[in-house]
Amino acid sequence: MTEPATARVDSLEGDPPLLRVEGLEVEFSTSAGVLRALDGVSFEVRAGETLAILGESGSGKSVTAQAVMALLPQPAGSIVGGRIWYGGRDIAAEPVKQVRKLCATEIAMIFQDPLSSLNPVFRVGDQVAEPFRRRRGMDKRQALGKALELLKRVGIPNAETRIRDYPHQFSGGQRQRIMIAMAIALKPRLLIADEPTTALDVTVQAQIMDLLADLQAETGMGLILISHDLGVVADVAQRAAIMYAGRVVETGSIREIYDHPAHPYPKGLLESIPSEGARGQRLTPISGSPPNLLAVPSGCPFHPRCEFAIDVCRTDVPMLRRPEGWEAGHEAACHRSEEVL
Ligand SMILES: Nc1ncnc2c1ncn2[C@@H]1O[C@H](COP(=O)(O)OP(=O)(O)OP(=O)(O)O)[C@@H](O)[C@H]1O
Ligand code: SF4
Ligand SMILES: [Mg+2]
Structure with a gap:
């Protein structure tokens, strides 16, 4: 295991972000109309840092990753607003081909x-x-040598012989290790892991999380960890962005959000986690369902499910803000955060 996740937060705060997403908006044209999958998503991640992106199914986690990697399904999906800053460039404004070329060597992804x-x-x-x-222009023998090194590094037993096997001959956990090997092969500066452990049992989930944390400590890459599961990410991420209906509703250090949630949605999710054995649980605790993104409720999209809702919540969209006295970087999009806290 690496050092505790919270210990590194302060030392990272001065570094410029590796990736900064600002007000990202993504729409899909569907037969039922225009679906706004992301509505002003903002977050940043630094080198050596792990940011968890959390939220229920359909909240926009994978679409966020697809937008960054220029992998939105074409022609249905498109970025209609916002910026994605990487290495001093706004890659949201660049042609898809150019961004994919950049991603091939610098930004890697592990898929769901x-x-x-x-x-x-x-x-x-x-x-x-x-x-x-x-x-890298290597010949077959050299490249297989590199592959063998990587398979050993991600913990595939008997890698010398298994290198000749096919994917179906490996367990789910081993296949995920192979995906991680492929993702880190070219030493990316940023790795986006989209639910890397959802299909795995609890013990294997913990092993994969430890592997990702160890690789990150070795390489100094930034890591975005997308998950449903607040328990799984708590030990490895320093910061979190919690999404609801295509928006970030709360962001800040994991320690601060888990101890002092300031938005009713994360608060409800956290209160529903059993004190032990949280790993592996899918998040289905708050009554009601996520909104249909073709007909998002007016004002705060969470208001039909919110026990704190008042009149203004039905009319005015709450923006991310940091009230006085909160830890730096802790923001919530709620009219009543002071009362929720
Ligand atoms: N190709 C598409 N066409 C139309 N709508 C889409 C498409 N892909 C995603 N969406 C919509 O965008 C919204 C966000 O989807 P996304 O896949 O990002 O959710 P998610 O948070 O990753 O959920 P999950 O936890 O189930 O993976 C959903 O409402 C989804 O229906
Ligand atoms: S803005 Fe209102 S409805 Fe939305 S989360 Fe806050 S209290 Fe609830
Ligand atoms: Mg997803």
Whole structure:
């Protein structure tokens, strides 16, 4: 394990962000109309830091990752507002081809479903070796040597022989390790892991989280960890952005949000976590359902489910803000955060 997640927050605060997303808006054209999947999403992540993006199904976590990586389904999905700052460039304004080229070497992603991301008809060794051949110009023998090193590093037992096996011959946890090997092959500066442990049992989830944390400590990469599960990310992330209906409703250090949630939605999620055995639980605790994004409620989109709602919540959209006295970086989008706290 690496040092406790909260210990590193202060030392990271002075660094400029590796990625800064500002007011990102994404829409999909569907047969039922225009669906606004992201409505002003903002967050940042620094080198060496882990940011958890949390929220219920449909809140916009994967769409956020797809927008950053220029992987929105075309032509239905498009960025209609906001900026994505990376290395001094606004990559939201750049052509898709150019952003994908950048991502191929600097920003890597681990997808929600490892089986669908690995090609079933190619040997695992060849798939892990592929970036070294394509991007680093290595010959087959050199690239396989690199693949072997990586498979050992991510903890595949008997990697020397298993390098010749096919994806279906590995367990779910091992396939996720292989995906991690492929993602870190070219030493990305930023890794986005979209629900990397959802399909795995609790023990394997913890092992994969530890592996990601160790790799991050070794390489200094920034890590965005997308999850439903507040328990799983608590030990490895320093900061969190909690999403609801395509917006970030609360952001700040994990320690501060978990101890002093200032928005009723994260507060409800946290109160529903059993004190022990939180890992592996999907978040279904607050009564009511997430809104239909084709007909988002007026004002605060959470108001139909909110026990704190008052008249202004039905008419005025709350913006992220940091009331006086809150820890630096702790913001919530709620008219009544002071009372919620
Ligand atoms: N290709 C698409 N066409 C139309 N709508 C889409 C498309 N992809 C995503 N959406 C919509 O965008 C919203 C956000 O989806 P997203 O996949 O980001 O959710 P998520 O937070 O990752 O959920 P989950 O936890 O289930 O993975 C959803 O309402 C979804 O229906
Ligand atoms: S703005 Fe109002 S409805 Fe929205 S979370 Fe805060 S109290 Fe609840
Ligand atoms: Mg998703």
